[in-house]
Amino acid sequence: MTTVSIVNVTSYTGSELLRLLAQHPDFVVTSVTGRSTVGKRLEEVFPYLRAGIPTLEGQQPAIDPALVITEEPAQTDLAFVCLPHAAAGEAVIKLLQRGTKVVDLSADFRLRDVVTYEEWYKHTHPAPALLENAVYGLCETYREQIRNASLVANPGCHTTTSILALSPAFAADIIRPDVIIDSKTGISGGGRNPSAAYHFPEADEDVSAYGLSGHRHMPEIAQELTAVAAAHGHPFEKALRITFVPHLMPMTRGILATCYADLKEGENGALPATTEIRALYEQYYANEPFVHVVDQPPHTKWTYGSNHCFIYPIVDQRAKRLIVVSCLDNLVKGASGQAIQNANLLYGLPETTGLSSLGVHP
Ligand SMILES: NC(=O)C1=CN([C@@H]2O[C@H](COP(=O)(O)OP(=O)(O)OC[C@H]3O[C@@H](n4cnc5c(N)ncnc54)[C@H](OP(=O)(O)O)[C@@H]3O)[C@@H](O)[C@H]2O)C=CC1
Numbered sequence: 206m207t208t209v210s211i212v213n214v215t216s217y218t219g220s221e222l223l224r225l226l227a228q229h230p231d232f233v234v235t236s237v238t239g240r241s242t243v244g245k246r247l248e249e250v251f252p253y254l255r256a257g258i259p260t261l262e263g264q265q266p267a268i269d270p271a272l273v274i275t276e277e278p279a280q281t282d283l284a285f286v287c288l289p290h291a292a293a294g295e296a297v298i299k300l301l302q303r304g305t306k307v308v309d310l311s312a313d314f315r316l317r318d319v320v321t322y323e324e325w326y327k328h329t330h331p332a333p334a335l336l337e338n339a340v341y342g343l344c345e346t347y348r349e350q351i352r353n354a355s356l357v358a359n360p361g362c363h364t365t366t367s368i369l370a371l372s373p374a375f376a377a378d379i380i381r382p383d384v385i386i387d388s389k390t391g392i393s394g395g396g397r398n399p400s401a402a403y404h405f406p407e408a409d410e411d412v413s414a415y416g417l418s419g420h421r422h423m424p425e426i427a428q429e430l431t432a433v434a435a436a437h438g439h440p441f442e443k444a445l446r447i448t449f450v451p452h453l454m455p456m457t458r459g460i461l462a463t464c465y466a467d468l469k470e471g472e473n474g475a476l477p478a479t480t481e482i483r484a485l486y487e488q489y490y491a492n493e494p495f496v497h498v499v500d501q502p503p504h505t506k507w508t509y510g511s512n513h514c515f516i517y518p519i520v521d522q523r524a525k526r527l528i529v530v531s532c533l534d535n536l537v538k539g540a541s542g543q544a545i546q547n548a549n550l551l552y553g554l555p556e557t558t559g560l561s562s563l564g565v566h567p
C-alpha cells in the first residue's frame with residue numbers, strides 16, 4: 206500500500222482527488238491538509254463521505270471519513286499538492302526534502318524556463334532549482350520520464366485539452382505553426398474563487414471571453430507543442446504563434462477547445478482529406494486508454510466525472526484549415542484524474558488504476 210497525502214483537500218481539485226481515490230485499490234489517504242478547516246474531520250467538511258467508502262474484500266478503505274485535517278502534511282510516500290501557484294512551490298520543496306514523491310497540480314513546475322514563468326505569473330519563482338528535475342505530467346507524451354520522476358508537474362486544464370488536440374497534427378507536420386484556440390470552460394476551472402464573475406447570478410445564462418491580453422496557459426501550450434514538433438523531426442523555424450482565448454460557460458465542469466490551423470498543401474497542391482487526418486489521429490492515440498478520436502463533434506457531458514478526452518478533427522476544405530474539437534472534464538483529465546494517472550506511473554501501476562468511471566449522462 207502506498208500512503209498518500211492531499212495538500213489543500215478543501216480545494217476543488219483536492220476534493221475531486223478524494224472522490225477518485227475512494228476507488229483506488231493501491232493508494233490509502235493517510236494525511237489531508239487545509240487552512241480554515243484545520244482540526245475538522247473530513248466527513249464534517251464533506252458530509253457526503255458519511256455514506257462510507259466502499260472496500261474490496263480484505264482491504265482497508267482508501268479513505269477514512271474521520272481523518273482529521275491538519276495544517277502540515279504527515280509523512281507519506283506520495284503527496285498531491287492542490288495549492289495555488291507559489292504556495293504550491295513552497296510546499297513541494299519541503300515534501301521532496303523528506304523523500305516524498307510529489308504530483309503538483311499548480312503551474313509552478315510546468316514551464317521549464319524561469320523567466321517565462323515570472324513574466325506570466327508575476328512573482329518570483331518559489332523553487333527554481335527544482336525545475337530541472339520536474340517532469341511535465343502529460344502521460345501521453347512523457348510516460349517514460351514520469352515513471353522515474355520524483356516531481357511531476359500536472360498540466361493545466363485548458364492546456365491538456367489543446368495540446369492533445371494539436372499534437373498529432375504537429376507531429377505529422379500537416380499544419381502551419383500559427384494556431385487559434387477558442388477554449389470554453391466550466392466555472393469550477395476557476396476554483397472556489399470568491400470573485401463576483403463566478404457567482405451564480407452573474408455566471409448563469411452568460412458567456413464571456415477572458416484573458417484576451419494574454420492568458421498564462423498560452424506559454425504552456427506553446428512550450429509543449431514546440432517540443433512535440435521537434436521530437437517528431439519537424440522543429441519550427443520561427444516561434445509558434447498562438448491566439449488562445451478562453452471563455453467562461455455556465456456549467457460546473459468541462460472544457461471544450463475548438464482549434465484552428467492552416468493546413469499545409471501536399472506536393473500536388475491538394476489538401477489531406479478528413480478521413481486521412483482522422484486515420485492519422487487514430488494512429489497517434491491508438492494505445493491511449495483515455496484519448497479517443499471520434500467521428501462526430503464531442504460534448505463536454507461525455508466527459509463529466511471521467512478521465513477521458515474526446516477529439517474530433519475535420520478539414521475545412523473551403524478555408525483550407527484543420528479544425529479540431531477536443532473536450533474533457535477540467536477537474537478530472539484536466540487536473541485530479543490526470544494527477545492519479547501520473548501517480549500510477551510513479552508507482553509502476555497500470556495507468557488506468559482507479560480511473561474507470563465513465564462520463565455522466567445526461
Ligand atoms: N480548478 C481547476 O479546474 C484546476 C485547478 N488547477 C490548479 O490546482 C490548484 C488548486 O486549484 P483549485 O482546486 O481550483 O483550488 P481552489 O481555488 O478550489 O482552492 C480554494 C482553497 O484553497 C485554500 N487556499 C487558498 N489560498 C491558499 C494558500 N495560500 N495556502 C493554503 N490554502 C490556500 C482555501 O482555503 P480556505 O478556504 O480554508 O482559506 C480554499 O479552500 C491550483 O494551483 C490551480 O491552478 C489545475 C487544473 C485545473
Ligand SMILES: CC(=O)N[C@@H](CCC(=O)OP(=O)(O)O)C(=O)O
Pocket residue numbers: 310311312360361362363390391392393394395396422451453
Ligand atoms: C475558469 C477559470 O478561471 N479557469 C482557470 C484555469 C484553471 C487551470 O487549469 O489552471 P491552472 O492550473 O493553470 O491555474 C483560468 O482560466 O485561469
